[in-house]
Amino acid sequence: MAGTTTAPLRAACALAGLPSEGATLIREGENALWRLPGGVVARIGRTGQAAAAARELAVARWLFENRFPAVRPLESVPQPLDVDGRPVTFWHQLPPHAHGTAVDLAPLLRRLHRLPVPALELGRLDPFVRLGLRIDGASTLDPPERAWLRERLAVLRGAWSGLPPGMPLGVVHGDAWGGNVAVTASTTYLLDFERTSLGPPEWDLAAVAVEQGVFDTTGPEEYAAFCEAYGTDVTAWAGYPVLRDLRELRLTCYALQLAAADPDRHRAEAHHRLACLRGEKGPRPWHWTAVS
Structure with a gap:
């Protein structure tokens, strides 16, 4: 595990009851994405973006209800979680994929x-x-x-x-x-x-x-x-x-x-x-x- 968001990832996983050992960094920018064991992806947002994270979750759930093909949030965890002002959300990992055109x-x-x-x-x-x-x-x-x-x-x-x-x-x-x-x-x-x-x-x-x-x-x-x-x-x-x-x-x-x-x-x-x-x-x- 490496990256500047390692500490908030571990804290969020502890709050959610999810394993962080063995997590791998997908990318780290304005938001950080981590792949967790068990087919879960953690997204760590920017400081002060809790409202945006909550809206993102609500949109994804609405799309799922409308049978729209979109990434889906993990429903077993109350989210978004707040870790030192940064919102953390958890998502179902997609199958192997490539970027679209x-x-x-x-x-x-x-x-x-x-x-x-x-x-x-x-x-x-x-x-x-x-x-x-x-x-x-x-x-x-x-x-x-x-x-x-x-x-x-x-x-x-x-x-x-x-x-x-x-x-x-x-x-x-x-x-x-x-x-x-x-x-x-x-x-x-x-x-x-x-x-x-x-x-x-x-x-x-x-x-x-x-x-x-x-x-x-x-x-x-x-x-x-x-x-x-x-x-x-x-x-x-x-x-x-x-x-x-x-x-x-x-x-x-x-x-x-x-x-x-x-x-x-x-x-x-x-x-x-x-x-x-x-x-x-x-x-x-x-x-x-x-x-x-």
Whole structure:
């Protein structure tokens, strides 16, 4: 067992009556995932995110009730558990699987967006969450760059409030990409409901469209197949440029947050993204590199 979340894992397992000996780290980032003996996965959230963890559990249970293929929480343990302010949840381990693609994601989103709105406290989608804090805390920015980002944020707040009519509001995943899809030999599952809320379905679709414009993970042919599988192309919607610009700003501010913590690793990519937003790198595609 190794990792910076070893201590909270052991404490949570002791509270839940689950074994931690022999646990293996799956990944450790903003959230940490551990594989426990007996086919259980523990998820350790960030400090102060208990409400998000509780909502994630509620969404997963609701999806299970609706026979939706999604990762399922362990029902034998009262959760989320609080360990020094960090929420810990436990989940049934999926069968051997691989990450999905945009084409794998499309039918899951289509099905999710068509479900009736549940009687859950999901909250409304907030595409601006933490953006101001990330701009203020981005220590690699100079004053003109910070001022430009603040102005950009203000402009997009106004544009968001004036979006044209689109699809009916419904349950949106909030972090729709292939990494949150698990493809097994028999079933394709949707994962990670930390950002699930009520909002425009176009928000999820725009996530895939933006990948085509800034990363190399979704090419034109795969994106066309995604649109065919879902049944629409969000880039044809009049409100798409606002969603695209918001998602690109979020991706840039996240990279700037990482650059503040580790400039040697992330400053170049973060400032490349900023330069793209400011029109200094030509038209899309911009070929950004994923950061974590």
